[in-house]
Amino acid sequence: MVGSPVLFVAIPLLAAFIIPLTGMMWKNSVRVIPGLVLAFMFFLSISLMGYVNEHGTIVEVLAGWKPPIGINLVFSPFTGFLTTLMTFLGFIVWLYSYKFKRNVDFEPSMKYFMLLMLLVTGSVGIVLTGDIFNMFVFIEIVSISGYGLTSFYTRRDSAEAAFKFLFMGAIASTFLLIAIMIIYSQLGTLNIADIAEKMPMMDHKLKVLSLVFFILAIGVEAEIFPLNGWAPDVYTEAPGPIGAAFAGIVVKAAIYASVRLVYTMYDFSGAFDLFIIIGLITFIMAETTALRQDRLKRMLAYSSIGQMGLVMIAFGIGTKEGVYAALFLMFNHAIIKSLLFFSGSYLVFNKKNKYIKHVNGMGKYLPITSVLFTIGAFAIIGLPPFAGFWSKLAILTAAADNKMVVLIAVILIISILEAVYYLRVVNRIYFYDKKEKTEPKKPSLNALVAMISLGVIVLVIGFYPDLISGILDRAAADLLDKGNYIKDVLTLNK
Amino acid sequence: MEKYLNILNIAIYGSAVLLMLIGLYGALTKKSLIKIVLGLSILDSGVHLLMIAIGYLKDGTAPIFSPGNEDKMNIMVDPIPQALVLTAIVIGFGVTAVALSLVIRLYRHHNTLRIDEIKKLKW
Numbered sequence: 001m002v003g004s005p006v007l008f009v010a011i012p013l014l015a016a017f018i019i020p021l022t023g024m025m026w027k028n029s030v031r032v033i034p035g036l037v038l039a040f041m042f043f044l045s046i047s048l049m050g051y052v053n054e055h056g057t058i059v060e061v062l063a064g065w066k067p068p069i070g071i072n073l074v075f076s077p078f079t080g081f082l083t084t085l086m087t088f089l090g091f092i093v094w095l096y097s098y099k100f101k102r103n104v105d106f107e108p109s110m111k112y113f114m115l116l117m118l119l120v121t122g123s124v125g126i127v128l129t130g131d132i133f134n135m136f137v138f139i140e141i142v143s144i145s146g147y148g149l150t151s152f153y154t155r156r157d158s159a160e161a162a163f164k165f166l167f168m169g170a171i172a173s174t175f176l177l178i179a180i181m182i183i184y185s186q187l188g189t190l191n192i193a194d195i196a197e198k199m200p201m202m203d204h205k206l207k208v209l210s211l212v213f214f215i216l217a218i219g220v221e222a223e224i225f226p227l228n229g230w231a232p233d234v235y236t237e238a239p240g241p242i243g244a245a246f247a248g249i250v251v252k253a254a255i256y257a258s259v260r261l262v263y264t265m266y267d268f269s270g271a272f273d274l275f276i277i278i279g280l281i282t283f284i285m286a287e288t289t290a291l292r293q294d295r296l297k298r299m300l301a302y303s304s305i306g307q308m309g310l311v312m313i314a315f316g317i318g319t320k321e322g323v324y325a326a327l328f329l330m331f332n333h334a335i336i337k338s339l340l341f342f343s344g345s346y347l348v349f350n351k352k353n354k355y356i357k358h359v360n361g362m363g364k365y366l367p368i369t370s371v372l373f374t375i376g377a378f379a380i381i382g383l384p385p386f387a388g389f390w391s392k393l394a395i396l397t398a399a400a401d402n403k404m405v406v407l408i409a410v411i412l413i414i415s416i417l418e419a420v421y422y423l424r425v426v427n428r429i430y431f432y433d434k435k436e437k438t439e440p441k442k443p444s445l446n447a448l449v450a451m452i453s454l455g456v457i458v459l460v461i462g463f464y465p466d467l468i469s470g471i472l473d474r475a476a477a478d479l480l481d482k483g484n485y486i487k488d489v490l491t492l493n494k
Numbered sequence: 495m496e497k498y499l500n501i502l503n504i505a506i507y508g509s510a511v512l513l514m515l516i517g518l519y520g521a522l523t524k525k526s527l528i529k530i531v532l533g534l535s536i537l538d539s540g541v542h543l544l545m546i547a548i549g550y551l552k553d554g555t556a557p558i559f560s561p562g563n564e565d566k567m568n569i570m571v572d573p574i575p576q577a578l579v580l581t582a583i584v585i586g587f588g589v590t591a592v593a594l595s596l597v598i599r600l601y602r603h604h605n606t607l608r609i610d611e612i613k614k615l616k617w
Contacts, residue, residue, distance in 0.1 A: 163527070166596060170593070177582055
């Protein structure tokens, strides 16, 4: 083993607080250190994935207290897959924003990278931890750094968006505490595996009550329909790369948390139908709202919410194929939506309100960025040679296996809407004339490298989906094997 | 004695729930940003009181194993809710601080604290 899972939390947290100090000596270290840390984390999680495939789940015990008393970190095929995805995206976001605010002054980029490190720490922590109170702490780390990043630009209406986010996040965190206290007062434990084992002993009413509080709390971060009022504003007002970080890292962590609750902790099957229903409502509402947006980033934000609804539906199907499809979709969405946010921010760079009409005729001025945006748009709609096709196919086959005909029909109809609003933007890029006089901003080299590598991944996965289907298969099997999770954590005598 | 304990229980749990309701009411209905932040922090306090009440034990002792104290295991108060409350208080403090700094930013940007006059962004 190269390192232990605890490094995923310890190193970025340390880096976040050490860069102000090193920044005093060497200003560039503020930007270099986060990149090194994220690259190391990505490398570590790939090598740990290799170890896990051979030797089985790693359970890391912190401070010598064995579970169920102490806190433990679980690096299984499922959590490992998400950790790898998040650290990779974190690295890509860093690469894209390496020159962030370079010409303004030293201060902002330091705050930016500190908060970005905290965001990654919290998200990876949510995925790895095996303790619900620890999960609460990590969710708060993510939320607070999220508020900071949202209100980053002082000139925009960012404080308003951040306050909305904070209001929902603060109420959500109290609900989460209440849910945790209900569980603790009934079962006397905070360890997820231990709770899962003792869950049948809990009073049925309190069980439902605590699940409702959990879903309300985590649903805010996971962008579930009635709780996602903050999302479009935050995506619009936050700096461009942070939109990608939210869509690719934070929301994935929150989806993980809700899935872990329903699949592992709670033992009633009605929760799966709940997933399908809220997923469907989220999907339909978000995609229809995206259709009538006139700002590019808002459109992408609604599309992101819609995709999360689709992920919830896939998890709600509950079979192995469903989980496989959901994980595939999470992977694709993280890659493709980041690509869209990255290239989209260059297409409307320096425009006042970032309207969709600002992309008119950009195909001539920013050829590479436009092609990358087009690849992303085609991929997220699900056109065949791109990665998005396989995940949508997987969801439809999973639904077809369970004879959910209505579900298939709804997904296909809404996908047409999705195609309409994405193709409308692509159409404007290539077939409209540029009216404005302002010169479009050319992407810097590092941003170009980040976008091209994402585009290449979209194409490669599109042609060879087998490259990751093995990993996804193992991850899906791991999530569904609840008994194994409990056994791994509780019978720990190493 | 039993009855007295019951009343005490109801009083503690009742006041915790009452605090939470007051906080929620303030956060959801007030128009002033400062009052909303106050509401959020009252809501937080209510939850903290609830957590402490869960770990409370009449005539309990501190949960420390020391020589001569080994037999007091079942009258020790539960330390975990207290540890959790400490963490939650610190987090609540952080959230309140961030919220107030955002309120200052909003006031400078819009020159008002009334939430119904700050609505540039909409769904």
